[in-house]
Amino acid sequence: MNKFKTILFDADGTLFDFDKAETFALQNALAELNLPYNEIILQVYKQINASLWLLLEQGKTTVAHLRNKRFEILFEQFNLIGDPSQTCDMFFKYLMQAVFFLEGAQDILEYLHKTYDLYLVTNGVTVVQESRFALSGISKYFTAMYTSEELGISKPDKKYFDIVFERAGLTDPKSVLIVGDSLTSDITGGNNAGIATCWYNPENKTNTTDSICDWQVSRLSELKNIL
Ligand SMILES: [Mg+2]
CATH class of the missing domain: 3.40.50.1000 (HAD superfamily/HAD-like)
Structure with a gap:
């Protein structure tokens, strides 16, 4: 024993399975806001998000800061027109339902x-x-x-x-x-x-x-x- x-x-x-949950949430959030979604956007989002969570582990950022920051960076990289904060809210709405x-x-x-x-x-x-x-x-x-x-x-x-x-x-x-x-x-x-x-x-x-x-x-x- x-x-x-x-x-x-x-x-x-x-x-x-967070990969699946994240994909589900991003795809649905961007669709609901009439924003483009494809495999490249997904992969870039995942990279941005992962690097911000690493900073969190190192005590260099907070959850409150990273929630919108990842979408601000994504919008900049793809020249998306929209509201990163609203996108994050929408992302959360779907992520909250994502259980895999x-x-x-x-x-x-x-x-x-x-x-x-x-x-x-x-x-x-x-x-x-x-x-x-x-x-x-x-x-x-x-x-x-x-x-x-x-x-x-x-x-x-x-x-x-x-x-x-x-x-x-x-x-x-x-x-x-x-x-x-x-x-x-x-x-x-x-x-x-x-x-x-x-x-x-x-x-x-x-x-x-x-x-x-x-x-x-x-x-x-x-x-x-x-x-
Ligand atoms: Mg884990």
């Missing part, structure tokens, strides 16, 4: 929740994540969800995990495991917090960072070998 009592799960890219699971997500939660306390730890926008979480039907497996926006600090900052520990009433780091797809936020965050880490790495990438993964799985069902 392992020593763990609590599992912290990242949401996007770990349980939810990654393979094995529901099964592993059904299996784990019987033995462990599960928490969702996400660098996301609170209203968006709460809506998706509620619609997904998986909230019944979790004790609580903590978004970076609500906590005012993002993974991988140790302070994010300090607040999670405090709110969840966790006292023993050795009894906690984080499972996530991001080396820079989840695994580095786990290392900062002094808890065990499991990298969900479906594409079998190489870890070129300094972050330390105690375990690695390429399918969520492999968590059953650890837990």
Whole structure:
């Protein structure tokens, strides 16, 4: 029997297919505003968004700032005429409805929740994540969800995990495991917090960072070998 009592799960890219959700939301938002949409616009948007979320992880921007900023940059790059802030609102409207699971997500939660306390730890926008979480039907497996926006600090900052520990009433780091797809936020965050880490790495990438993964799985069902 392992020593763990609590599992912290990242949401996007770990349980939810965020690629699909983002595509769905952008496509529908731009269509509703009569703005052009194509594969190039999608890919450029994803790059802009990903680079802004990296800055968030580094504490160099805030959710409040990046929400409109990514659309301002997109509008500039494609000379789009419109309102970036309104586009972001529309994007959120669709993103809030976008629930696509990654393979094995529901099964592993059904299996784990019987033995462990599960928490969702996400660098996301609170209203968006709460809506998706509620619609997904998986909230019944979790004790609580903590978004970076609500906590005012993002993974991988140790302070994010300090607040999670405090709110969840966790006292023993050795009894906690984080499972996530991001080396820079989840695994580095786990290392900062002094808890065990499991990298969900479906594409079998190489870890070129300094972050330390105690375990690695390429399918969520492999968590059953650890837990
Ligand atoms: Mg993730």
